[in-house]
Each structure stands twice: as C-alpha cells, then as structure tokens.
Amino acid sequence: MSDKKPISSVNDFVVRFANVNGSGSASANEMFARAILRHGVPVSPRNIFPSNIQGLPTWYEVRVTEAGHLGARGGVDMMVAMNPQTWDKDVAGIEPGGYLFYDSTKPMPSTKFRDDITVIGVPLTAITNSTYTDPRQRQLFKNIIYLGALSALLDMDPKLIEQLIGEQYKGKEKLLSSNVHALHLGRDWALQNLKCPIGLQVKKSDKVGDRIFIEGNSAAALGAVYGGATVCAWYPITPSSSVAEAFTAHCKKYRHDPETGKAKYAIVQGEDELASIGIVIGASWNGARAFTATSGPGISLMTEFIGLSYFAEIPAVIMNIQRAGPSTGMPTRTQQCDIIACAYASHGDTKHVLLFPEDPAEAFEFAAAAFDLAERLQTTIFLMLDLDIGMNHRLCRPLKWDDARQYDRGKVMTAEMLEEGRDFGRYLDVDGDGIPYRTYPGTHPTKGSYFTRGTSRDRYARYSEEGTVYADNMQRLVRKFETAQDLVPRPLQANAERPTKYGVIYFGSTSPAMDEAIGLLEARGHQLDRLRIRAFPFHSSVASFLAEHDFVYVVEQNRDSQLRQLVVNENGIDPVRLVPIVHYDGTPITARFIAKAIGDHQDQLKVTPLRKAVS
Amino acid sequence: MTYIAKPKFHHPGLKKNDLGYTHRDYEGKISTLCAGCGHDSITASIIEACFELSIEPHRVAKISGIGCSSKTPDYFLGNSHGFNSVHGRMPSVLTGANLANRDLIYLGVSGDGDSASIGFGQFAHSIRRGVNMTYIVENNGVYGLTKGQFSATADRGSKSKKGVTNTDNAIDLVAIALQLGATFVARSFSGDKTQLVPLIAAAIRHKGASFIDVISPCIAFNNHAGSTKSFDYVREHNDAVNRLDVLVGRDPIAVDYAPGTVQVVEQHDGSKIALRKIDADYDPHDRLGAQTFLARHAAKGQIVTGLLYVDPDAEDLHAHLNTVETPLNTLEADTLCPGSAVLDRINASLR
Numbered sequence: 001m002s003d004k005k006p007i008s009s010v011n012d013f014v015v016r017f018a019n020v021n022g023s024g025s026a027s028a029n030e031m032f033a034r035a036i037l038r039h040g041v042p043v044s045p046r047n048i049f050p051s052n053i054q055g056l057p058t059w060y061e062v063r064v065t066e067a068g069h070l071g072a073r074g075g076v077d078m079m080v081a082m083n084p085q086t087w088d089k090d091v092a093g094i095e096p097g098g099y100l101f102y103d104s105t106k107p108m109p110s111t112k113f114r115d116d117i118t119v120i121g122v123p124l125t126a127i128t129n130s131t132y133t134d135p136r137q138r139q140l141f142k143n144i145i146y147l148g149a150l151s152a153l154l155d156m157d158p159k160l161i162e163q164l165i166g167e168q169y170k171g172k173e174k175l176l177s178s179n180v181h182a183l184h185l186g187r188d189w190a191l192q193n194l195k196c197p198i199g200l201q202v203k204k205s206d207k208v209g210d211r212i213f214i215e216g217n218s219a220a221a222l223g224a225v226y227g228g229a230t231v232c233a234w235y236p237i238t239p240s241s242s243v244a245e246a247f248t249a250h251c252k253k254y255r256h257d258p259e260t261g262k263a264k265y266a267i268v269q270g271e272d273e274l275a276s277i278g279i280v281i282g283a284s285w286n287g288a289r290a291f292t293a294t295s296g297p298g299i300s301l302m303t304e305f306i307g308l309s310y311f312a313e314i315p316a317v318i319m320n321i322q323r324a325g326p327s328t329g330m331p332t333r334t335q336q337c338d339i340i341a342c343a344y345a346s347h348g349d350t351k352h353v354l355l356f357p358e359d360p361a362e363a364f365e366f367a368a369a370a371f372d373l374a375e376r377l378q379t380t381i382f383l384m385l386d387l388d389i390g391m392n393h394r395l396c397r398p399l400k401w402d403d404a405r406q407y408d409r410g411k412v413m414t415a416e417m418l419e420e421g422r423d424f425g426r427y428l429d430v431d432g433d434g435i436p437y438r439t440y441p442g443t444h445p446t447k448g449s450y451f452t453r454g455t456s457r458d459r460y461a462r463y464s465e466e467g468t469v470y471a472d473n474m475q476r477l478v479r480k481f482e483t484a485q486d487l488v489p490r491p492l493q494a495n496a497e498r499p500t501k502y503g504v505i506y507f508g509s510t511s512p513a514m515d516e517a518i519g520l521l522e523a524r525g526h527q528l529d530r531l532r533i534r535a536f537p538f539h540s541s542v543a544s545f546l547a548e549h550d551f552v553y554v555v556e557q558n559r560d561s562q563l564r565q566l567v568v569n570e571n572g573i574d575p576v577r578l579v580p581i582v583h584y585d586g587t588p589i590t591a592r593f594i595a596k597a598i599g600d601h602q603d604q605l606k607v608t609p610l611r612k613a614v615s
Numbered sequence: 616m617t618y619i620a621k622p623k624f625h626h627p628g629l630k631k632n633d634l635g636y637t638h639r640d641y642e643g644k645i646s647t648l649c650a651g652c653g654h655d656s657i658t659a660s661i662i663e664a665c666f667e668l669s670i671e672p673h674r675v676a677k678i679s680g681i682g683c684s685s686k687t688p689d690y691f692l693g694n695s696h697g698f699n700s701v702h703g704r705m706p707s708v709l710t711g712a713n714l715a716n717r718d719l720i721y722l723g724v725s726g727d728g729d730s731a732s733i734g735f736g737q738f739a740h741s742i743r744r745g746v747n748m749t750y751i752v753e754n755n756g757v758y759g760l761t762k763g764q765f766s767a768t769a770d771r772g773s774k775s776k777k778g779v780t781n782t783d784n785a786i787d788l789v790a791i792a793l794q795l796g797a798t799f800v801a802r803s804f805s806g807d808k809t810q811l812v813p814l815i816a817a818a819i820r821h822k823g824a825s826f827i828d829v830i831s832p833c834i835a836f837n838n839h840a841g842s843t844k845s846f847d848y849v850r851e852h853n854d855a856v857n858r859l860d861v862l863v864g865r866d867p868i869a870v871d872y873a874p875g876t877v878q879v880v881e882q883h884d885g886s887k888i889a890l891r892k893i894d895a896d897y898d899p900h901d902r903l904g905a906q907t908f909l910a911r912h913a914a915k916g917q918i919v920t921g922l923l924y925v926d927p928d929a930e931d932l933h934a935h936l937n938t939v940e941t942p943l944n945t946l947e948a949d950t951l952c953p954g955s956a957v958l959d960r961i962n963a964s965l966r
Contacts, residue, residue, distance in 0.1 A: 037966075212965035222961070228951040230943040231714050233707075254953040262939040264946055266714040268932075271740040275707040278700070278737070282711025285698060286676070286719075287944035290711060304701055398962040401955045407948050440944060441676045441696035441712070442719050449673060451689055453699040463689075 004116040007097040008199035011041045011066035013077040015150075015200075018090045020083050022054030028143035029060040031164055032150065033393065036064055037213060038160040040205040044070040044512070046392050046588065051238065051331045057086045066207050070359075070395060071513030072388075072588040078200055080146060087112065099198060101150065120194060122149045127185055141182040148186025155197035157204070158187055212360075212398050216389035217293075219360035219399065220319055221246035223367025224291055225254060228407050229317070231290035232267045233279035235298065238331045239387040240321035243293035244269075273298035277305040277316065284315040285452060287412070287440040289371045291317035296325040296338050299345065306380050307346025308454045310477070313427070313436070315374035315381075315410070318342075319367065322386040324586045333586025334387035336508055339562035342382045343536055349474065351481050353488060354382045354536040358511035359389060361396040362534075366489065375410035377484055378438060386557070388509040388588040413437040418447040426450045426461035427473060434480030481537055488535035491542055496527035503549035504581075504598065505542075507533040507563060509588065510555055516591035517598070524595070526602045528553075536566065543571050546578075551605070553598050555581040557589050633669040641665050641672055643693040648683060653805035653831030653846075654753045658690045660808055661722070661751075664815035665692065668863060675720045676712055680705040680734060683760050684726030684753035684831075692722075703734025706741030706750070710932070713746050716942040717933050720819060721748040728758050731767035731786045738788070742795040742824045747931035749818040749825045752788055753805070755833035756844035763836035774841030787913065789923060792826040793906050798929030799825035800905070802920045804849050805832070809858070813888075814922060816861040820886040823929030830918065854912055856897040856921040862887040882927045890922060899925050 007013070015032075019025035026047075033045040044063040050056040063073050078099040081090045094100060096116045102108070104121025113119050128142045151158055162180055169176035190196055221243050224232070234244040248267055255264045270276035276292040283290035294302070299320055309316045324330035325337050342354055355370060357363040363385055370381040411431075413424055418439070424447065427436050436459075439448035450461040456470045457463050464470070506514045511532060521528060531545045546552055546567070554564040561580035568575045581597045583589040629637040641662040646655050665675065672694040679685035681702035688697040700708045709723045723741075730738040730752050741750070756769040763776050770785045792800045799821040803811040811829065818825035830849050832838045838845045843852075863886045880888040880899070890899060898904055905924040912919045939946075 208966075210962075210966075212962050214965050226952050226958070228946070228948060230946060230951065231711060233711065254957060255951070257939055260939070261937070263937050264939050264943070264950060266933075266936050266938050266943065268710065268714070268744070268936075270707070271736055274704060275710075275737055275740060278704045278707025279711035279714070281700075282678070282698075282708035282713075283715040283943075284711070285708070286712040286715035288711075288715030290715070305704070308701055399958050401952070401958045403955050405948065405952075439696070440716075442674050442716065445671060445673045446694055449694050449696050451697040451699065454701065455699070 004097040006099070006118045006199045007077050007095065009077070010201045010203050011064055011205060013064050013200045014073050014075060015062045015064070015078045015080065016076040016090075016093075017060040017080040018083045018086050019058050019060065020085070021049060021052060021056055021058040023143070024140045025058075025082065025143045026060065028147050029062070030393070031161065031168070032147055033062045034164055034213065035151070035156060035161045036062070036202055037208055037395070038164065039157065039202050040208050041066050041202060042068045042070065042207055042211075042395050044072070044395065046072060046388070048587075049332050057083050064202065066205055068207060069512065069516040069591065071516055072590045074590040074592050080150070082146070099200065101146070101153070118198065120153065120198070122146065122186070122189060122194075124186075127189060131185060141178070144179055144182035145186035148183040148188075149190040151183070152187045152190035152196045153194065153198050155201045155203070158183065208395070210398055211395045213393050213395055214360045215242065215391060215393055216357070216360045216363045216385050217242040217321060217391060218246040220363040220367040220383060220385060220390070222250055222399065223364040224317075224371070225250045226364070226401055227289065227368030227371040229289045229291050229371060230265050231279065231283035231288045232265070232292070233270050233276040233290070234292050235270045235273045235276050235294065237273075237295045237298050239323055239391045240293040240295045240298070240319065242391065243319055243321065273301040274305070277302040277318070280316050281305055281309055281314050284374070285441075289317075289375070289407075291319060291371070293319040293321065295321050295323050296341070297328065299338055299341055303346045306352065307348060307350055309380040310346065310350045310352065311348070312452050312454055313378040313438070314452070315378055317370045317374050317381050317383065319383040319385060321390040322384065324584070330586045332387070334509070334588055335557050335584055335586065336384070336386055336510070337558040337562065337584070338384070339558070339566060342384065343566055351537070352380050352382060353377065353484050354384050355489065356384050356507040356534050357389065358508060358532065359396045360394050361399060363389060364399045369489070372408040373484075373487060376408050376435070376487060377480060378410060378435065379480070384508060386509050411435055411437045413439050413443075413448060415444045415448075418444045424448050425459045427457065427476070428459040429476050429479065432479075433483040434476045434478070435483060485537045485539055488537065488539070490539045491534055491545070492532045493541065493545065494530045496529050498527050500527040500529055501550040502527065502602070503529040503531060503545060503552040504555060505531050505533060505545070505552055505563070505567065506555040510557060513589045513591045513594055514555060517594035520591055520595035521599055524599050526599060528598070533563070538567065538570055542567065546571060546573055551577055551579055553579045553581050553601070555589070555594055557583050559584045632666050634671060636666065636669070636672070638662060638666050640694070641692055643688070643690040646690045647686065649835050651834040652683070653755060653833070654684055654687050655690070656805040656808065657751065657753050657811070657829050657831055658687050660811040660815055662691050663808070663812045664819065667812070667861070668816050668819060670720060670819070674718075675722055677722045677724065678705050678709040678712060679724040680726070680729035682726040682729050682758070684724055685729060687753070688722070688724050703729050703732070704737055705729065706734065706737035706746070709748055710741055710744065710746050713748060713932070714938075715944040717747070717938070718942050721746070722819075723748050723750040725750065725752050727752060727754045727756060727766040727768040727788075731788055735767070735786070739791065739795055742792055742797045742826060744932050745796070745798065745824050745930060745935065747822055747824070747933065749815065749821075749827070751815070751827050751829060753831045754788070754828050754844070755831050755837050756842070757833050757837040759833050759836055770843040773843045774839070776836050776839055787909070788826070789828045790906065790909055793902060793909070793924055797826045797924070798823035798926040800924040801826070801922045802828045802830070802918070804830050804853055804920060806846060806850070807853070807920070810855060810920060813859045813861045817859060817882070817886075817888045817922065820861065820863065820882050820884055821925065821929065822883045823926070823931050849918060852916060852918045854917040854919050856892070856894045856908070856919060856923065857899065858891045858893065859922055860889040860891075862889060880925060880927055883929065888922070888925070893921070899923065
C-alpha cells in the first residue's frame, strides 16, 4: 500500500502522540518514554500543550535516540493519532515512509490516509468497551491499551513496562493488576492481528548509564532546598508554577523537624507577582534565603522591586521560566525572550546577574549557587530557565552535592564585629570589590542599625541628594558588577578539531540541539568553535572568544537576538561580526534548523578563489 | 533634615523604663515633615508606647512604603532597622521580613495613598494572612508629598484646598480590615495621644494582624474648612467607643479621662487591656457588631474611634504555616540541606 519504503530504524526515531488534553493520556505517554529508557535507550520527550484544562489538542513527542541527541529533532516517524480534531494536520506531518497508528473502531474513508505511510489500525474503543463499563475507566485504560499495542509493534520488552506499572502503583494492587491487564489486552491484540514488529524498533542498549530523568522545574526547586531557601513566595503562572509546587513537595519530605513536625520553611502564594517579590525582598533583607518563580509577565510586574534590590542591595533569587512573549504571548510555548528584560530590569541604570542552565542538572546546581551569589553580591540573581527545560523530563547527569559545602552568607557584620568597634557603613566599600557589609535587623542594641531606602544615600546609609555622593555609589555598583564576573559560572568552550575563524555562541536550552548541529555541520565540512555562555555579566573569556574569530554565530530562541544585543552592548564590539541565528516560533530549536541556518551562511561566505574561477 | 543628628545629651532626671531606657532611646532623627503635622504626633505616640512597653529598641523592624507617612520611621526608634520600601508595598516586605525572623516586632507604617490606593491589594492580603504586625495608617485623606491631590480615603463631598469637591466614594480601611479578618482593629486621632498610645501598645502586644487607622490632619493641604480630615472636623465628629489601658505586669499607663465601666481583655501573651467603655453597649469581641456599629455611625457622619474589635486568641501566619520556633534566618546548611545521601536516593528514584 505504500509508495515509499517504510522507515526502518532501530533506537533512532520520533513518535508523536496526538491527544485531547484532560483525557489522562499524559501518564501513559510518559510511561512509554520511561519504558524505552529502561531498555537502556535515551529518550527526549516533550509536551506540546495548550493553555487550557480540558478539550483542546495536546501532543507528546518522544525522540528515541541511542546517540543521545536530546534536543528536538523535527519531523515525526510514527504518529499515534488519538485526536480527531487534529487528524488532518497530524497525518500530514508524518515523514514519508512513516507510520500512522490510529483507533480503527470506526471506519475511516481512504481519503483520510496517505499512500506513502504505513497505516496501523487497532480497534481501541471496541477493545476497551468490550472490557470496561465505567466511562472513566474506559478513557484511562484505552491509553494503556495503545501503550500495549505499541510495545508489540516496536518490539519492546513488556516486562520492563510491567515493572514501571508496578513501581507506579506500588501498594495499590487492584490498580496495578488492572493496568497490567490492559497493557496485555493491547499487546496481545497487536501480536495476533498485526505484523509485529514494524520497521521502527527498540532494542536493549546501555546508553542511558546512571543518568536521571527529571523536569528542570523540579530540579531547580530541589536546588533551592539544597541551597538553603527558607522563604518562597510565588504567584501561579505557566510555565513556572511547578517550581513552587515541586519546592512544596520537596520541603514536605525533607524540611520538617523530625521531633516537632514543624516546617523549616515558609511558602506563601502571593496575591500577585508584586507581593511575591516584595515578600522575597523583605525576607532577604531580614537574612533569610528567599526566592520566587515566575515567567515573563511576572518579571514585568516585578521590575520596580528589582530596581530596589539593585539599588538598596538586597539579595533576591528569581527563577524565570521563560515562555513566548510579548504580553501574554504563547503561555505554553518556549522561548529565551526575557534576556534584555532581565539583564536591565527596572528604571534608571541597572544591571543584573543572569544564570543560564542548559538542563535540569545545571538548573539544580545554579539554583543552589544563586542563593550564595545573591547573598555574596547582595542583589537579584535570575535563574533563566525556559519551558523546554522546565516542563519536560530531560535525561541528565545525576545531581551531586558535597556534604562539606557551607552556604556563603556574604558580608554580614555580626554583633561581635560591631562590639569590636568595626566601622560599619552599609554602603562602604571596605574591600575594594564594591561589596559592602550589611547587618541583619535586631543584631545589636546600639550599633549597626541603618535605614534601608530606595532613595540615594551616602556610604553610611544617610539620605543624600548630593550629586557626588550619588555618583560615588553608582560607581561602586559598577565595581560590584565587575566582581560578579568572576563569581558566576564561566563559559564553556569546545574547539573544533581544526583551527577555524568561525565560532558559535549559545546558551540554555539550545545546548543539546547545538551539540547535535555541530556534528551535522562537520559532515558538511564546516568547522566551528563553540562557546556556551552560562552567565551574565560575561566573563572576560567571551571577549577573547570574539577576538579570536572573524565571525561568531549567536544562536538563540527569540526574534531580536537578545543575547547578541547584550554581547555587543557589553563588549563594545562590531555587530557585523556577530551573526544572529534565531528561532522563535515557540517550538524548541532543532539541530536541523541550526545546521541549515549556519551552513547556509557559511556557504555564502565561501568565496571561490579568483584564479580557480577563471581556469 | 534627616542627616542632622539629634544631640545625645539629655536631662539626668529623665524617667527610665524597666530596661533602663529613657524616651530618648526610642527617638529617631529630626522630622522633616511640616511643623504641626499630625504624623509627628503619631511618631511621638509610637515612641511613648514602645517606651511604656519596655521594648528593646533594636528588636523592632520598622517598615514603610512611600509618602509623608512612610518617611516617619526615620524619626523614631533610631536603633531599629528601618525599611522605606516601595509605594504601596510595605505589607509584602513586612510579610517577608516576618517570615524570616518571627522574633522581632514588626511595625508597618503607611499612609492612605499607600494603603488605600496603590497598595490596597497588599493591605488586604497581609491582613487576610494574619501577619503578626502592627499596621498603622497615618490617614490624612490627601497626597501631601505631591501637594494636595485627593486620596481614596477622602470623603465624598469633602473639599480640597483648591476648592475642588471630591465625587468619589471613600474607602474606610477600618471597615475593610474588619471584613478581612484583622484580629485587632482600632481607629484613633493623631491629636488624641491618651487614646492612641495605649492602642499602639495593645496592638504591639497583640499576636496577629493589628490594624490602626489614625486620622492625621495634613497641616499643609487638608486642614481647611470643607475637609473632613481637619483637626476641627475630627474633634467635632469623633465618637470614641472606649478608652483603654495596657497592663504588662506593671502599673497601667496613666490616662486622663473619666472612668466608665471597665472590661479587662487578656491577650495571648498575658498582657491585659483594660477597656473603659464610653458606649456601654459596645462589645469589642463581636466582629459583626463592630461592622454594623461602624456603618451606622458613618451614616450619621460620625468618626468612631477606640478599640473596635479584638480577638485575644488570634493565630498568626507562622501558626498557619506551622513554622519552627527558631527564626528561619538563623538556620544553616546543617539543618536545611538534606545532604548527599538523600540526593543519591532521589537520583535512584529518577531512573
């Protein structure tokens, strides 16, 4: 029936599930991804979901990748089409030679299919309805039944799926056995009625290693627990809400006093983002480690307080799980579009520290580090995640913690130091690094108190509108920002095999697609040195990298090439040498996109030598 | 000017409190407000209340928003940390500070622009949450620092200094605080120190969200005929339901009014409030009654003052969140960090 030879691929293909949201498909789909991991084969799943609770289309895409390419690939090799609303688009999106899996209970006209794909019909509704009477059960078990059928088609080991079901329903015997039963209903039907396996197959491998499978938001929240955050104030906003929810869950497990049962943390759902950041700043001013999690619109609302944090020098940690803007934008789609908004947030001359984790493991590390940095630098630290890292399970190295590590509480003058007669000037640069000492409220009966304000003041925190006093303070803040350069995570450089005049700068969730793209570009003969920026302010090695290359591509997921703007602005370099490579349709950037954009530009740059052309 | 330090010397015979502090130890910098400003009288009352309660001055955190009222924390408790934050955002900053260290006393100072307009939401939600604080609104019905615009507490029909009549309805913060569940609600007048000082003292001793609306005439922009927040108008329309004394294991604060029926309210911390009722029917434990009473008198153009409602057994936000007794800001890695062994188990559960 196919005009084209069916795709044949082991451990390297993309399966996309098209569902209706609210139908309970998410857990079955996630189990599919986990089951492949249990085969020792890396997967990279992504949720593509609407800003809605029930009834709208949702997709779950699983890239099966023995080679370990965790970025989105683009294209679909097998579509599990469970949503009639999106049928036409879903069928059209299958790669030639690909596979369509659908519920064949009701006959479909042949015009609804394609000739160049393999169509696999399983009467899911019929099987479900003949087995279950309860409508909710019918809906939920239908998902498990298609999982069973897929396991047969893709030659997966059913024991591994049963093991996962066993772990999920541990202690709930009835649910456990009924799920296993549903799995085999689908599997057996496929084995008896279809040619199994198809060209796409999962074979056991050993490429997963000790890696873990975790969402970036959960990892960042765990980083906050390990990093000693005791106050969290937040306002629900997609895609950041799961940070606060995960923090709550982690704290319930790990932060209660075993004897009294009391909480060693305080979490407040604010009435808005203004209150959330206000609570964070109040708590940090008073010496607790505090954070909020938000997304673009929340950042916009918080900017007045962010300026206060900068100018009055109060620590704060803001986790920004970026989504597509501007305004409400696309709340459930990913972008890296708040770089400028965060780097220069608030009125007046301000600059803020940004951290760019590439995956959940770095989200954990950088989240914990953010609290040290915030207290050391006495300013706002942004942890810049995005929806792609934050809300998807990502395979990453295991989380690590050194038990000898102590928190860096920064320069805090204690009652003893004040008693010794140390000179306390809240905004006095005693060490030349631009960072002054602070005192916590209530430290000493007669020494060390001061009045915190957003108005200008002298080195001893006394109100002043003198121009020289104001400028002196603003200059110290510049020194402090220079100090920050050497405290934040440094860029990581990876050079091409052969020396090259071309480089590429990238950051955050672009990382896996970039790594994969390098391979594709090398195959086309393009050699590129890579620099992954992990923080702002930029370390001096960014300037060196720019100096060492004729052209540097800046790959990012926003329209205006915001990181490039920041690099140009902060390094004062010729923008012509920085080539923007931007992807901003709300889907995660792919290796194919990067390789094509850079490859095409490289091809244009190649000038054929004149003599060769004439001869 | 705030950068001018007050002279340190004082009369050797100045009265000392239980901790050996004099009034001077509770003062701050010299006020920069207009001479005769009602806010300065409130400042004096706060100083008096803290002195009388023998509070260690440095154990108070003074937090304010923006505006004339919000400048005042610089003028009292000079040995306390102060935070002149962002317009209308004192309540959230105070909430965060309170979460970080439950052992300090939190004094939130705000104005009617700060709390009834730009910060109306934050005012409401901090009260809802039951943050343990004393929230004082220095209410003059006008924007002083920007020279005389109406605020949201200006009464409908009242006239600005320029002769403009206010056509918007007024927000009564006391009525709102009652509705939102504040567990200590009072109103007073900056010119009535005998009523205000014990109210502030009782509010500080109250464990929960204490709210005091203090009508404080603006000498520059809202003290003219036609204003309903002028000294003359408030004196004429003031209807006090009670006067009180606060007893903290020592002699009651002297008050100079005729005794009526006395009702003693014991607060959670053991301190007692002796309420001398002026309106014999008024019951300060009846939230609904207080709301009705307030509405009835407002309709008659009367400004009800005194302790309008108190729940002596109130719970605060820390109780709701079940937080540890030790201030969160003193906890370190040894108690906060679950450690590598737990992390290994977490890793194992994620495979």
